[in-house]
Amino acid sequence: MENVLRPLIVIGGSVVLTLLIGWATDLLLRKADERHRETPMWGLLRRGRIPYQLVLCAAMLRGSYDEAGILQQNRTGIGRTLTLILIGATAWLVIRIAAAIVETTYTRYARAHRDPARVRRVRTQVSLIMRVVSAAVGVVAVATMLLTFPAFRAAGASLLASAGILGIVAGVAAQSTLSNMFAGLQIAFGDMVRIGDTVVVDGEWGTIEEITLTFLTVRTWDERRITMPVSYFTSKPFENWSRGTPQMTGIVYWHVDHTAPLDAMREKLRDILRGCPAWDGRAYGLDVTDTTPNTMQVRALMTAKDADDIWTVRVTVREQMIRWLSQDHPYSLPRVNTADAVLPDSRRDGSPSRDGASPRRANEPRWTGPVR
Numbered sequence: 001m002e003n004v005l006r007p008l009i010v011i012g013g014s015v016v017l018t019l020l021i022g023w024a025t026d027l028l029l030r031k032a033d034e035r036h037r038e039t040p041m042w043g044l045l046r047r048g049r050i051p052y053q054l055v056l057c058a059a060m061l062r063g064s065y066d067e068a069g070i071l072q073q074n075r076t077g078i079g080r081t082l083t084l085i086l087i088g089a090t091a092w093l094v095i096r097i098a099a100a101i102v103e104t105t106y107t108r109y110a111r112a113h114r115d116p117a118r119v120r121r122v123r124t125q126v127s128l129i130m131r132v133v134s135a136a137v138g139v140v141a142v143a144t145m146l147l148t149f150p151a152f153r154a155a156g157a158s159l160l161a162s163a164g165i166l167g168i169v170a171g172v173a174a175q176s177t178l179s180n181m182f183a184g185l186q187i188a189f190g191d192m193v194r195i196g197d198t199v200v201v202d203g204e205w206g207t208i209e210e211i212t213l214t215f216l217t218v219r220t221w222d223e224r225r226i227t228m229p230v231s232y233f234t235s236k237p238f239e240n241w242s243r244g245t246p247q248m249t250g251i252v253y254w255h256v257d258h259t260a261p262l263d264a265m266r267e268k269l270r271d272i273l274r275g276c277p278a279w280d281g282r283a284y285g286l287d288v289t290d291t292t293p294n295t296m297q298v299r300a301l302m303t304a305k306d307a308d309d310i311w312t313v314r315v316t317v318r319e320q321m322i323r324w325l326s327q328d329h330p331y332s333l334p335r336v337n338t339a340d341a342v343l344p345d346s347r348r349d350g351s352p353s354r355d356g357a358s359p360r361r362a363n364e365p366r367w368t369g370p371v372r
Helices: 002-035 041-068 072-112 116-147 150-161 163-173 175-190 231-235 262-274 307-328
Strands: 198-201 204-211 215-220 225-229 248-256 279-291 296-304
Touching: 002 041, 041 072, 072 116, 116 204, 204 225, 225 231, 248 307, 262 279, 262 296, 262 307, 279 307, 296 307
Parallel strands: none
Antiparallel strands: 198 204, 204 215, 215 225, 248 296, 279 296
């Protein structure tokens, strides 16, 4: 009877005690979260209840397994398995606690500062710090697991002897990976680009969606995702429209006839911008920037608070101005005027030309209208 009760008491008691402690801890965290709504720390710590219970259960089973007296012939394998579970669950719990601390710090900073650029910078740094911490904890956990096996401990001495050669080989083989990792840290703490920034990369306009230690994801305006190595942003120039203040100035060009009513176009531009909610009201203007024998180039300037609004203002101004010109001033649209060539005196008497063609008579019809 003792051989049956002892394993049930040891194993069942460990499981029941783990569940009771886990339930009590979760209850305390829930009450603390309800009492302190100003910080998300306690609610985030509740995400670690599963690895927390695994740590408790594995620790109690590992410490009391010898008292259970079951499967003594396999005690080494079972003990090592429980040790591996304990190490893995501890690493999992440490990552969850670190994530709760980092996320709480970011949330408090975002509430205290209203500058979107600074908040995005801290968000980028926090995400990369969390990835570094997770990678470091994972490497330490795996190394600790390997050291529980005697064969790996015996091989450690010979591996240390060749560590210099292996380090050189690994450095050469992982040169691009290491450069990307250092570039990721440089981006995070050098404030070159942040999550949420509007950028133009290789002619593609988009928003930074994700930054890791090795790659960066740009979400384009048509919802495509461009994945690029972070070393690209440290070695090549790119446009960052969110750097500094997000305010922008947009430009719209038209090619119109020389007779286009410029004063009326300026008044129409003012009316269009006043009716466009995306215009921030800072400035606008319309000027002639170039001329050709048939047309002149007119440039309109307008401002907006960010890149999204400036796109809306530009397309609105371009569309409504063209519609207004075609309806109220169609003569101002580009056209090509045709006229009769001035004939020399020797050909005005009606004599044929050298190629045998007769000159056009005065009553022959000719096209004098504009060519669109």
